Amino acid sequence: MAFPQDEAFRYANQRTVFRTIRHAGSTTRRQLTQQTDLSFQTVSNIVSELFDMNLVVSDGLVNQSAGKRAESIKINPRGLYAVGILLDRTGFELNLIDLEGNSLAHTAESSSSIHPDTVLRHIATLTQEFLKQADVPLSRFAGLGIASPGPIDFRYGAISHPPNFPGWAFVPVQQRLNELMNCPVTLIKDSHAAALAEVWALNAEAPSSLFYLYFSAGIGGALVIDNRIWTGFLGNAGEIGHVKVAQEPACDCGRQGCLESVWSLGRAASNANLSVEQFAQLLQTKTSPHWDQWKPGLRFLAQATVDIVNVMEPEVVIIGGPQGEAISGHVIPTLNSALQQGGFVRHLRPISVQNAVVRPAASIGAGLLQINASLTTSTRSSGQVGLDI
Numbered sequence: 001m002a003f004p005q006d007e008a009f010r011y012a013n014q015r016t017v018f019r020t021i022r023h024a025g026s027t028t029r030r031q032l033t034q035q036t037d038l039s040f041q042t043v044s045n046i047v048s049e050l051f052d053m054n055l056v057v058s059d060g061l062v063n064q065s066a067g068k069r070a071e072s073i074k075i076n077p078r079g080l081y082a083v084g085i086l087l088d089r090t091g092f093e094l095n096l097i098d099l100e101g102n103s104l105a106h107t108a109e110s111s112s113s114i115h116p117d118t119v120l121r122h123i124a125t126l127t128q129e130f131l132k133q134a135d136v137p138l139s140r141f142a143g144l145g146i147a148s149p150g151p152i153d154f155r156y157g158a159i160s161h162p163p164n165f166p167g168w169a170f171v172p173v174q175q176r177l178n179e180l181m182n183c184p185v186t187l188i189k190d191s192h193a194a195a196l197a198e199v200w201a202l203n204a205e206a207p208s209s210l211f212y213l214y215f216s217a218g219i220g221g222a223l224v225i226d227n228r229i230w231t232g233f234l235g236n237a238g239e240i241g242h243v244k245v246a247q248e249p250a251c252d253c254g255r256q257g258c259l260e261s262v263w264s265l266g267r268a269a270s271n272a273n274l275s276v277e278q279f280a281q282l283l284q285t286k287t288s289p290h291w292d293q294w295k296p297g298l299r300f301l302a303q304a305t306v307d308i309v310n311v312m313e314p315e316v317v318i319i320g321g322p323q324g325e326a327i328s329g330h331v332i333p334t335l336n337s338a339l340q341q342g343g344f345v346r347h348l349r350p351i352s353v354q355n356a357v358v359r360p361a362a363s364i365g366a367g368l369l370q371i372n373a374s375l376t377t378s379t380r381s382s383g384q385v386g387l388d389i
């Protein structure tokens with residue numbers, strides 16, 4: 001049971017008006033008319049439909065010209081809910097979000113070397129509990145979005161052969177959860193979900209193009225082009241971790257000298273016999289004994305990032321992912337300096353490197369993807385995905 005698909009937007013102007021309200025925060029019918037080029041009557045009709053769908057609510061009266069007052073309209077956060085899940089090599093994170101992308105409930109669990117069926121059943125049980133505790137009506141529940149390390153195949157909603165993720169090869173995650181929960185489920189790569197959450201949170205201020213660097217045990221990425229994620233044909237674009245930066249060592253992917261094999265938190269943490277979280281925390285103080293070993297490798301990250309920036313020329317580079325905040329103090333100055341020296345457009349403009357604003361981003365982004373999917377009848381076109389609402 002879930003939000004019925006026949007409640008989705010039936011035509012493009014509904015999406016346009018909804019998106020304009022979302023970007024504005026709060027706006028009147030007359031302002032919407034100016035912002036959308038639709039007639040006042042069309043806007044009024046669509047706003048009434050959005051009220052009927054419970055997707056918008058009144059935000060009180062505001063003064064207009066000539067002493068007239070008009071009703072302001074805003075998104076109804078309680079209009080729709082979704083659960084976003086981040087699957088990880090060491091566990092999972094679950095986030096109940098509302099239509100504004102706010103996290104209403106969140107949990108993270110460790111589940112290393114547990115069979116996928118056990119993990120998926122546990123996720124289904126926890127989701128039911130979250131919905132019950134937050135009193136979410138099933139008619140307003142959009143479903144589940146799953147973010148996972150790649151490679152994935154989103155044609156089948158399956159994880160392929162993620163390195164160090166034993167037992168998960170070709171598990172049809174989407175189908176299993178759909179059977180367990182009887183609700184719509186979508187699958188997306190973790191770095192792509194994080195970038196979607198960032199674009200949604202930056203709202204009208206989001207850069208139309210960006211490269212998102214996703215730091216977890218490995219290093220992933222996401223390319224946002226014209227406000228949409230370039231997913232790649234099966235959902236795996238942006239794999240900066242598998243850009244070759246040296247002659248060795250062997251990488252889990254089968255090549256030699258990938259960035260992730262030369263320099264990653266996962267590899268460094270395991271050499272130090274620490275968890276990734278412990279290692280990243282230690283790096284925050286430059287006095288850590290690991291700092292001197294870890295720092296020189298930043299140049300490999302810089303080398304790969306400059307190459308990708310030169311290929312796509314994004315407006316900005318964003319540092320995110322579960323460990324992004326812990327290491328951004330080291331990463332941002334290094335990348336800024338490398339881009340000033342090696343960026344192809346360095347004489348024309350700086351390409352700024354900045355911290356992500358959303359944390360934890362991937363589970364929120366996965367939930368937003370599902371909310372988006374439930375409101376739009378268009379199926380995902382190969383190669384790109386965006387927030388159409």
Ligand SMILES: [Zn+2]
Nearest residue numbers: 242251253258
């Ligand atoms: Zn590799």
